[in-house]
Amino acid sequence: MFSKKKSKANLSVHVASVCLLAASIHAAVAQQQLAVSAAEGGNLWFVELTDKPVADGNSRKNVTAAQQQFRLAARDAGVTFTERRQFSTLFNGFSIEVSPAQRAKLMQLPGVKAIYPVELIQAPTADVSMAGSAADMASAIGMTGADIAQNVLGYTGSGIKVAVMDTGIDIDHPDFGGNGSNGSTSFPTARIAYGYDFVGDAFNADPSSPSYNPIATPDNNPDDCGGHGTHVAGIVGANGTVKGVAPDVTFGAYRVFGCNGSTTADIMIAAMEQAYNDGMHILNMSIGSAFQWPQYPTAQAADRLVDKGMVVVASIGNSGANGLYSAGAPGLGEHVIGVASFDNVASTSAVVEVNGQDIAYNTMTFSGPVPTAGSGDVVFIGQACNTDPLLVSPAGKIALAVRGVCPFGEKAANAINAGASAVVIHNNAPGIFSGTLGGQIGDGSVPVISISQADGLFIRAQATPVLSWTDRTMQVALPTGGLISSFSSYGLSPDLALKPDIGAPGGVIYSTYPLESGGFATLGGTSMSSPHVAGAAALLLQAKPDTPAMAVRSVLQNSADPKNWWGNPNIGFLDNVHRQGAGMVDVAGSITANTYITPGKIATGEGESGSFTQTLTVHNKGTEVVTYQLSSINALSTGGIITPSFFASDASVSFSSDTLTVAPGSSAMVDATITPASQPVNGQYGGYIVFTPEDGGQVYRVPFAGFVGDYQGIQVLAPTGNGFPWLAKLEDGFFNNCTMACSYTMQGDDIPWFLIHFDHHARYMEMNILHAGSMQPVHPVFHKTNVFDYLPRNSTATGFFTFSWDGTRIHSNGGKGKTKVVPNGAYVLQLKVLKALGDESNPAHWETWTSPVITIAR
Template identity: 35%
Template sequence: MVRAAFVLGVLASALVHALPLQPASLSRDAPGSVRIQPGSYFIEFVSEPATPASEWEHAQFAQQAAAAGIRMRVRNSFRRLFNGVSIDLHNTRHLRQLAALPVVKRTWPMQMRFRSAAIPSSNVSPNLMFAHQHTGVDRAHAELGLDGTGIKVGVIDTGVDYMHPDLGGCWKTPGCPFQYGSDFVGDGYDSAKTPFPHPGPDPRDTCDGHGTHVTGIIAAHGPKVRGVAPGVTLGVYRIFGCPGNGTGQAADDVILKAMEAAHADRMDVINMSFGGGSGWSEDPLSVAASRLVRDGIVVVASTGNDGANGLYTSGSPGLGVGVINVASFDNWMITSLSINISGPHSNFSIVHSAPGNGKYRFVFENPAEVVAPTDSAGSVEGCAPYNASFAGAILLVKRGNCTFVEKAEHAQAAGAIGVMVYNYDPELMSPTSTSPKVTIPLVVIKSDDAQAILNELKLGTTTAAATNHTMSVSSSTGGQISHFSSWGPDPELQLSPAVGAPGGNIFSTFPLALGGYTSLSGTSMASPYVAGMAALILQSRSGAASVDEVRRLILESARPVAAANSTAMLSPLRQGSGLADVWSSLSALATAEPPQLSLNYTGGAQGSGVQSVRTVVLRNHSPDSAMTLTMTHLAASSVSSYMANGSFAAVPRTWPEAGQPRPDRSTLPSAFIESPALPIRVAPGASQEVAVRIAAPAELDASDGWLYGGYLRFNILWDDRNGTAQSLHVPYAGYLGDYAQADVLAAPDEGFPYISMKGDDGPLAADSRVSIDGAHRVAVHYRLEHPTRLLQLQLVDDANKTQGYLPYGYQEYMGRNYQSSRGRFTNSTINGTLYEDKELTHQVDLRPGAYRVRLAALRPLRDPSDPDGFQIWYSPRFIVDAVSLARNETANALDDAENSDDVFRP
């Protein structure tokens, strides 16, 4: 299998992620991203970390690089989870020399991960307790007395306001919950502007809040917020600076340094509420997380908030082997500050999200007029400037098509004092409008509340007032998967996410300077919930449970939910094993191995009903009672990125379609126990292998790229006097068709790929004549509809001989492009510079002549050494009449801008 070879062998990484990864707390209308730090690299040595050979290699590398006259700055050295260093090169042409040193296995550029913005609110509500009632946490507290005491939990995040009274109000004093941790960056750190961190004395966060919110979900123990495991001992590892310093990035080597510190402090559980995007298990942080798991640490990570962007959006580090990556379910109660609406017909109060910038609260003691204007583009979305003045008004605008910052800037320029953005679904979300230019508050309100305001505006003047009053309302989506929660599978068809937990509308602690409490939404909030559950399980086993045991107990005891308006279950590629229930985990007397089944590609033709047989081992942990088991199959909706007309879309197509009462059984997967014969009886303390035959849907069109799945529910009854019963759920997922033949590039009838002159809308016609200089370049536009392990962009002549790689022309482990207005495709340019080597360090000049662009994308699960494994596209022939050799810094800077966040962000 592809995955294991890479994860166990090397700490592999993407050379360039052409796709952005979203921060794990839902914080912006357009997601954040991962970008490359120019001139900064990871250098991996040959041996495994934490071995005598690795120490020798560190010394040899320094000597060999010095002997070669290579000027570099060593940023960090790694010996625990990764054997190597991170460096800054003064001349990137030296990278190929470093790669050729005997002790070097591999090099790759440094990536910068965007932080997730945190947003303040205030006042109090037992919002988190509603979640505890639905996840068994309340029973674990009340009936078993579990609180995580004796278990060490590490939080790698933005730091924590440890002076918060609900978190202990202390730092490393006797009896204090905070006994471990470091600040790796300092308040002023932003990798884009100050790439070298200046660590602070401790990881106190008074300016962001994300880490304080996450920590509260795990360990708050006050009257206002009670976390899942309030008795744990905490380690806090700060990797982000203050949001006001700019883009808010953290370099991967800073994150890796924090992971190694948590490893050195012997944490029992580590939570990482960041990631997202279209990741790989081979990503550096995923593999480092795999090594933490291998060393006996339970690692929990958020799966990401890219649900609106469809399949293959689970991100790293959550895709590491053995990592519990967590999807988000909406809370059953929304707690937030309120807005009082006064209209011609009625007066009412509504809830709103935390404001997009903590410096500017949505508080208006005196009523202000509400206006729902149309911008200069004729839209109610506020993405263009306004032609009128709205001095002193609060604007009501629709979410979509631009960032919250842009909406706030346009409203502010028109004189508005606040902005209410209404969502296009019934949920709240956590926005961000952090920008030095924005000095007015922006909040999100629910769609039905917005409609009520719009109805009042039709009748006449309507006003809004807002104080510090908090209100709680029931959520119509409580217990359902959050719309923002990312989809699996991973690019190698491993099932993702692993499990789900409450993450939508979670009320928790926040820095005292920012209000003390707030509600946030995101898989960032679901991940610490599961980390707290892991601590409770470890405490119940006196810390002796293995990582595999903890993971199995959490996954198999979860409860899968049905898809909305459907007779089928929600796909495991959205909810994993379902909503976690720690009470069921703690009371489990049986387990199954493996806890999830990835069927890989099935390779069958349409209508063939391809079948797979998998073995599940059921273990009876009762010491004195036999168990009898049967199995029920729960079919889940099949999903595809391709619509009925063959076009690609972000929101997955599902089957059965919503509202269909009785779908034909041949369009659903099926499963049954093949052996042994039913009923199956397992003696006390014994185990039993069960062969399960799973049949793919017979009547779905394999050319549509369907991913099918379901749940094997093992119904178990013990012969004790209490008649103890238990159900275990084992999800499975597979691909209908030959996954290794799946296309990666957009189909030509969707308009991609194509080439054009930079700045022109239309594609170049065959045999067009062009001149290339600093201002005129040929642009290559392509769209990845599926992640690819390797993409190559080369220029070939009329004899099909390669002349060199384009800038950004050799990229590994790429995610797919998202389908929003800002991320539908990726650019590369021909600017007079080509590269002879795949490291893109040895430049050659482009000469006049006839050329074509050769774009090759590796299909899923294929070997990059096999030429037949690539999907290949050739551009029309074009003729370069002249090339300016003045390839100055301006031209190169333009290339960097084209491959920046503005192009790649969805």
């Protein structure tokens, strides 16, 4: 845990080795068999062609011709697949369904630039059990200065069109101008004037789900039955019970989820193209694919939207528990605004009264109905785990237990089985919390609630505590308010670009919800922080309509406010730049700013390269001369990947001039030279360059971040406890490890399979087919299979991807694809992986593995 030295200066070597997760991740016990279902990935793939898409200046005729040439080349090579979707405008290529064996040939077909998995994107689940009110949203927009922008500066987003790609928007909701629960509102409406349903109610792309239904049934009405999109849209611009960031924007609703379940990344691109055709000014995407590259198709398509004049805002992801480089596409896009989440400063909770004192509570998921009247004696029963006897009998009374050691459901069940009329669980750390019982207990009639540690200790200090149920609510300050949310994903991007870009409130946000599900709900996630920034962009565009889409991110970053480290905010260290970006968005500050600094962020790359110099251009949009004092401040560094530890940074910044004077209406330049941090090895560091006006006024910042040391020092092919990579046989739904050699008939699934764990992103991968005896390639030139660009890392410390080989190779000089069958015999496959940002001419930047002997015996 955190160990504080006597002074901050002594922390420069090592602040702490704070675990991100409560429990350590232990290496798995080596296995010789793994279930097919344990593998990450699937059979849906994007194929990107080498020709540019229409948005990059190519003609539609040329794009169509290139796509037809690919189809013919695939036919000639015997590569069979099912074409799902074809893209021309924002991406030149296809989404296809293809078997692993056929997939291995795709990258070697003429005209193919890259292939990428079509990621399955789970619909965000909603916990609507928490109490809440419009005050929660008001506190959130107060954190960003959006309330000042609305009430003092007079901006509401009027005239700005915001696209919401999500589960749709409830068109009947009064907060969007709908007619209410009678369902009589017709689409389009004055506020939801654009949109399309790409999937239909029953669509669910997740093959593991009981409701799996991959057949889309699109229609023209993007009404919401899932809930998430209505909540997101409310944050952007509800105007009723809830008032969003920009309450007068016009919406476009682009529905990519059914009522339940998942969608796929290719549907996202289809929705992006529709939003582009509809002329939307801003696109919010509170969805994405974690652990990806900025080259991923959704990120590429999003970048092209920005190039064409649309501001694109996307959640950076909720994979904070999975460590560094977990940020998602499209938020990783070069020109996309990738948004991190901070916790709201306050929330509304229901109230019980104990001996005259109001106590806020949250209702546990799967709790029985909570009364709004009546009372009962409270008894403290202790930990209430199976291994702990209850301190007293709670029969006929309200049982109070303390959080920790065992699940909430176990505590509640023990109390209920002992006759408790209700169960209260108090926190074992500061603040109130939410939780789930994991399922209904008994007949589901007993209420189970959670309260803060302080309130729990207060009750325990009473001689005869009596709890009275009420129908009241109260505002409760959140102990993590204004700090980064525990779920918010870490950057950097795998190409060491600075991601996320900026942050906004996303933890504990009360907003609109479909009327059929209560009309309002409290949700949390970077899904909720992204629409705050989309709304901020709408206010900025209304206030400064000449701001180019490409410049909006920098304007917002310049005025953002970095926040302290979540682990111990009181000691004054700034949280990681690669977790909070520029910091909390300051909407009012961005609108009133007279200074604009480009670039808005700095990626310093590998520390191994030495100092990094960036020229910064400061634009003075005001009417007076301004002299800026230049300085810098470091944020905390991190070591590790899956489980980060935290360190003080010794990075430093020097300037070509310590002050910079800029005349009104003009610009001036200054060089900032960043000397990278020296530790931790293979870590990430960052900080902020600060521009302070000498005569007072708004302070501006430019975040910077980079990698400590040699980026190629990160091992990609980590063996994990299972000893990956494997050569495997697939039998009865399991992969069996071939530790020495295996023979294959090449019939059906009886082909060589390869199980590989990627501990970090890889720039490139190939497998070379060699004769087992001579270890020479089967052909001097055409001896490759499983060629891939831009591979993501696995999501867990023990996860793996699967690849296969069907015993063929592509024999082609760039013309028509031609498949050659490798004769029966003994072979090995040599796996070669180029590390992220690796130099392909440097052997040290490659990792290799040679398989056991593969005997082909058709």
